[in-house]
Amino acid sequence: MASKNSLMSWIDRRLPVTENLERHLTKHPVPSKVNFFYLFGALLMVVFMIQVITGIWLMMFYTNTEEGAFASVEYIMRDVEYGWLMRYMHSTGASAFFFLMYFHMFRGLLYGSYQKPKELVWLFGCFLLFLLMAEGFLGYVLPWGQMSYWAANVILSLFGAIPFIGESLQVWIQGDYVLSGATLSRFFALHVVVVPLLMIALVVFHIFALHEVGAGNPEGVDIEKYRDKTGMPLDGKPFHPYKTFGALPAIGIFFIVFFAIVYYAPTGGGYFIEKPNFEEANFLKTPEHIAPVWYYAPFYSILRAVTFGIPFLGITSKFLGFIIFAASIAILFIVPWLDRSKVQSIRYKGIFSKIAMIMFATSFITLGYLGTKPVNEIRTLIAQICTIFYFLPFILMPIYTKYEKTLEVPDRL
Amino acid sequence: MQGKKAKHIHISEGMSLYTRDRSPFYWGYINIDGEVFKKSLKTDDKDEAIKLLTLWKDEILVEGKKVLAQKINVSAKKTLISNTKPIPKEKVNTTRRKALQITSSVVGAVTVAGFAVPFLSAWQPSERAKALGASVKYDLSKLEPGAMAVVEWRRTPIFIVHQTSEAIKNLPSLNQKVANPALEEGVSRTTNDKFSVVKGVCTHLSCAPKYHPEIEPKAWDEDWKGGFFCPCHGSKFDLAGRVYKNVPAPTNLEVPPHSFEGDTLIIGEA
Numbered sequence: 001m002a003s004k005n006s007l008m009s010w011i012d013r014r015l016p017v018t019e020n021l022e023r024h025l026t027k028h029p030v031p032s033k034v035n036f037f038y039l040f041g042a043l044l045m046v047v048f049m050i051q052v053i054t055g056i057w058l059m060m061f062y063t064n065t066e067e068g069a070f071a072s073v074e075y076i077m078r079d080v081e082y083g084w085l086m087r088y089m090h091s092t093g094a095s096a097f098f099f100l101m102y103f104h105m106f107r108g109l110l111y112g113s114y115q116k117p118k119e120l121v122w123l124f125g126c127f128l129l130f131l132l133m134a135e136g137f138l139g140y141v142l143p144w145g146q147m148s149y150w151a152a153n154v155i156l157s158l159f160g161a162i163p164f165i166g167e168s169l170q171v172w173i174q175g176d177y178v179l180s181g182a183t184l185s186r187f188f189a190l191h192v193v194v195v196p197l198l199m200i201a202l203v204v205f206h207i208f209a210l211h212e213v214g215a216g217n218p219e220g221v222d223i224e225k226y227r228d229k230t231g232m233p234l235d236g237k238p239f240h241p242y243k244t245f246g247a248l249p250a251i252g253i254f255f256i257v258f259f260a261i262v263y264y265a266p267t268g269g270g271y272f273i274e275k276p277n278f279e280e281a282n283f284l285k286t287p288e289h290i291a292p293v294w295y296y297a298p299f300y301s302i303l304r305a306v307t308f309g310i311p312f313l314g315i316t317s318k319f320l321g322f323i324i325f326a327a328s329i330a331i332l333f334i335v336p337w338l339d340r341s342k343v344q345s346i347r348y349k350g351i352f353s354k355i356a357m358i359m360f361a362t363s364f365i366t367l368g369y370l371g372t373k374p375v376n377e378i379r380t381l382i383a384q385i386c387t388i389f390y391f392l393p394f395i396l397m398p399i400y401t402k403y404e405k406t407l408e409v410p411d412r413l
Numbered sequence: 414m415q416g417k418k419a420k421h422i423h424i425s426e427g428m429s430l431y432t433r434d435r436s437p438f439y440w441g442y443i444n445i446d447g448e449v450f451k452k453s454l455k456t457d458d459k460d461e462a463i464k465l466l467t468l469w470k471d472e473i474l475v476e477g478k479k480v481l482a483q484k485i486n487v488s489a490k491k492t493l494i495s496n497t498k499p500i501p502k503e504k505v506n507t508t509r510r511k512a513l514q515i516t517s518s519v520v521g522a523v524t525v526a527g528f529a530v531p532f533l534s535a536w537q538p539s540e541r542a543k544a545l546g547a548s549v550k551y552d553l554s555k556l557e558p559g560a561m562a563v564v565e566w567r568r569t570p571i572f573i574v575h576q577t578s579e580a581i582k583n584l585p586s587l588n589q590k591v592a593n594p595a596l597e598e599g600v601s602r603t604t605n606d607k608f609s610v611v612k613g614v615c616t617h618l619s620c621a622p623k624y625h626p627e628i629e630p631k632a633w634d635e636d637w638k639g640g641f642f643c644p645c646h647g648s649k650f651d652l653a654g655r656v657y658k659n660v661p662a663p664t665n666l667e668v669p670p671h672s673f674e675g676d677t678l679i680i681g682e683a
Contacts, residue, residue, distance in 0.1 A: 154618040172533075176542040178568040186536065283568045286621035290645050304646060307661050316663035318617060375646045375661075 024211055029236030030243050031217035033413045037111070038215075040104035042247040043254050047097050048203070054090040055192065062142070064188035066181025069144035070280040088266035094136050095272045096258055098295035101129060109335070110357060112220055112344030117213045119336040124206040126333045131199050133296070133329070138191040140293065144184060145277030150290050152187075153179050158303075158325075161318040178283065220344030221413050235413035268294070271372065289374050297371025298364050302328050302390065304375060305383035324387065331394045338394055341401035343409050350404030356393035363389035422459075428470060430454075430462050441466040443473060548681025553608060553673075561624045563613060566680045570613035570621060571669055572641075572654075573678065580626070580652045581606075583638045591655040593665060610671050610678065611654035617662040620645035626652065641666065 012018050022028075061080050063072035076083035105125065108114055114122035141152045156179060160170035175182030214224060223235040237243070267273040271294040276287040292300045306321035315323075341349055346357060363386040370383045422430040427444040436453060439462035443450040450473060454462045538546070546567045556562050556575045564571045588594035615622050622641035631637040633647060641650040649657040654666030670683040 150620070154620075157619045171538060172536050174538075175536055176538050177546045180542070180568065182539065182542060286619075286645070288644050290618070290620060304661065307659070309663060317661065318663050374644070 024207075025240040025244075026238055027232075028211060028239040029223070029233050030215045030239050031221075031223050031413060032235050032237045032242075033219075034215075034217050036250070037103070037107035037218070039247060039250040040100045040107060042243075043250065044097070044100045044104060045203075046251055046254065047093055047100060048199075050089060050093045051097065052196065054086045054093065055196075057086045058090055059192055062188075064142070064185045066144065066184055069142060069184060073143045085262070088262045091273050092258060092262050092266060092268075094139065095261075095268065095293070095295060096254075097132060098136070101132060102295075105129065105332070106361070109360070110346045111216055111218050112339065112341070112346075113216045114336040115339060115341075115344050116336070118210075118216070120209045121206060121213065122336055123333060124202050124209060126329075128199060128202050128206065129332070130329060131195055131202065133299075135191060135195045135199065136293075136295065138187045138195065141184060141187050142191060143277060144281045146279045146281055146285075146287050147274045147277040147290070149179060149281035149283065150276075150286055151292060152183070154290060156183075158318075158322045161316065161322050163314065163319065166319075216344065217413060218345055218347065219413055220348060220409055221411070223413060226412065291372045291374075294368065294372060297369070298367040298390075299325055299328055299371070301367035301371035301383045302387050304371070305380060305387045307380060307384075328387075328390060331391065335394065335397070338397040339401050340398055341404075341406060343406045345409075348407040348409050349401070350406055352400035352404045356397070356400065359389050360393040363387075424463060424466065428466060430459070430466060438462075441469060443470050445470075445473060445477070546681075548679055551678040551680065552676060553678055554676045556608075559626055561626070564680060566669060569669075571680055572609070572611050572613040572624065572666075574609040574611075574624075574626075574652060576607055576609060576652060577626075579628075580639055583628070584651065584653055587638055587651045587655070590657055591651060592658045593655060608673075608678070609653055610668060610680065611666040612669055614667070615643040615645065615648055615662055616656065616664045616666060617643065617646055617648050617660075622648065622650060622666070 008018060058076065061072060061076045061083060063069055073087070076087055078084075080086075108122060108125070137152070137155060141148045156170055156174060159173060160166045162169060171177060173183070174180065175186060217223070221235065223233040226234040228234055232238070261268065261272075265272075267275075274291065274293065291297070303321045303325040306324050307317055309315045309317040309320050341353065343349055346353060366386045367383060367390065370379050370386070373379060420432055424430060429442045430439045431442060432438075433440055437457050439454050439456060439459065441450075441452055441454050441462070443466070450469075452469070454465045454469075456462050456465065549564060549566050551562065551564050551573060553573070553575070556573065558575045559577045559580075560575055562573045564573060613621050620643050622643040625631065625637070625642050626639045627637075628639050629637060631642070633642055634649060639652050641652075641654065643649075643662065646661045648660040648662035650662070650666050651657070654668070656662050656665050669680055671678060671680045672682055673679075
């Protein structure tokens with residue numbers, strides 16, 4: 001023991017290991033009473049690790065050229081030992097990542113996890129959502145299947161819709177006049193190096209910022225108010241071992257569901273990996289129906305719902321669609337400054353906040369459903385209404401959160 | 414010893430010995446970062462006094478570190494920092510410092526911008542990609558009226574339609590339904606009045622519109638006069654590639670740069 005202590009103190013003198021372990025794990029206080037919504041952060045870390053590890057292994061066998069990409073994915077699936085497992089874990093991991101991320105963020109909206117002083121935690125999280133969307137898109141192109149190719153075409157043509165610079169911007173991103181191998185190999189570099197590095201950095205910022213301001217709870221109670229003699233909040237528990245071990249059963253349940261999908265339904269009925277993507281990319285043959293993977297469907301729906309432009313400003317319907325689509329993600333970034341409520345949690349907020357949350361969640365799910373279906377007049381109309389319902393809770397937030405009647409928040413958890 | 418002149422012996426920076434009027438011993442003087450320590454060294458041997466003084470200084474330094482280690486609050490650190498003497502303001506040439514800051518920032522920015530050029534340019538189409546984007550030829554004599562050929566140019570499907578006389582007659586009747594009725598150039602939006610040459614890429618989101626030349630009621634239009642229908646998002650175009658009103662596609666199907674040389678169509682060169 002003595003030698004361990006002297007070794008630790010030798011290290012601590014040079015690298016503050018103990019200090020940081022105490023600060024972030026063994027003495028870091030977290031609220032003692034939270035609900036299942038607070039497990040998604042930990043699960044996201046698990047999925048991120050799955051993606052990194054399976055991704056590195058896939059990289060060992062994947063070929064990032066137009067000629068070789070599709071064949072190398074088939075090679076991974078058929079010839080590489082457990083290659084199928086690596087690939088399906090990675091593709092299912094992508095869906096799991098978004099699933100958990102959406103719940104994690106919805107938790108934030110419900111319990112006000114973005115309110116002062118947590119603005120930066122929320123901002124880093126929004127950036128992570130944006131990066132995850134980019135990462136998912138880039139990764140979906142890599143197998144070079146029909147849907148990889150045509151979905152990428154749809155997204156890249158959005159850049160082409162930007163007035164004046166659009167066309168040359170699109171050619172620059174593609175590295176060719178059309179989506180080709182040049183695009184594929186740069187997307188590979190972005191997917192495996194650039195975006196993951198940015199994501200790791202942002203995860204670090206996200207957690208450091210969180211540990212500075214302290215984790216929230218479903219009641220919106222400030223646990224820092226009452227502390228015992230050691231400085232530990234009365235309604236707090238050290239992160240380790242209470243929360244680390246507390247998360248283990250959740251991780252276990254998550255793994256059961258995750259691997260059930262990996263083993264028995266890796267394509268998720270065409271929602272996780274779309275059927276046309278088992279066919280090699282053919283730039284002369286558009287699939288009959290281009291649908292995004294389920295996790296982009298709500299945003300794709302918003303994009304498609306815009307069937308009109310602003311002619312006198314020279315804005316086409318396509319470009320306006322792009323703007324509204326971008327706004328649907330951008331609006332999340334400013335939520336901390338839209339909410340003027342005195343209380344954090346939905347439990348103590350007024351009726352309007354509750355209606356707004358239901359409106360937002362319903363429209364998000366409806367848009368997601370519509371985004372996977374082919375368009376017709378009725379669906380377009382519903383998508384347009386849902387798009388308005390998606391934005392209204394945010395646009396009206398400064399008004400209803402300020403004037404609605406809130407309940408008294410208790411002192412203790 | 415009275416009347417003996419007190420003397421100072423400088424040992425090193427911040428360390429000296431001195432004697433006092435009524436004392437037979439050497440006294441030590443230590444100055445560490447502005448903090449002064451004095452005491453009698455209780456010896457009249459000069460060499461021993463120097464030795465004791467050095468030992469004493471080490472003692473003070475070690476003690477100081479211990480005290481510092483115990484004080485983990487920030488204010489203690491602040492005092493220590495304030496004890497180090499700052500360079501007097503008047504000795505700093507702020508104009509020169511500012512000039513250096515500006516020049517080094519500018520040089521740094523120019524360097525970054527300069528290095529960004531090759532990295533950003535590398536993303537432009539390569540020479541090979543440019544060569545592959547060259548023009549292609551098509552022999553029109555093979556194409557029957559009413560038929561459509563698909564030719565690949567820059568990996569884009571180019572639709573070449575040999576219009577029937579009926580289709581050409583119908584075009585003006587569709588002027589009410591299409592967003593931009595004006596037919597540029599010839600009857601079929603080309604420089605030739607029999608052949609339409611359009612990119613087979615929907616101007617909405619790059620899907621491929623399907624060729625439906627037959628004049629009959631369709632699921633998407635009861636009064637269909639022939640044209641292109643995009644199955645992705647339901648955009649409709651007439652046989653000349655003009656976009657219908659109230660569909661997601663914002664503009665007509667694009668006409669690629671092309672020219673006719675007798676029966677030969679050259680796509681890629683106007």
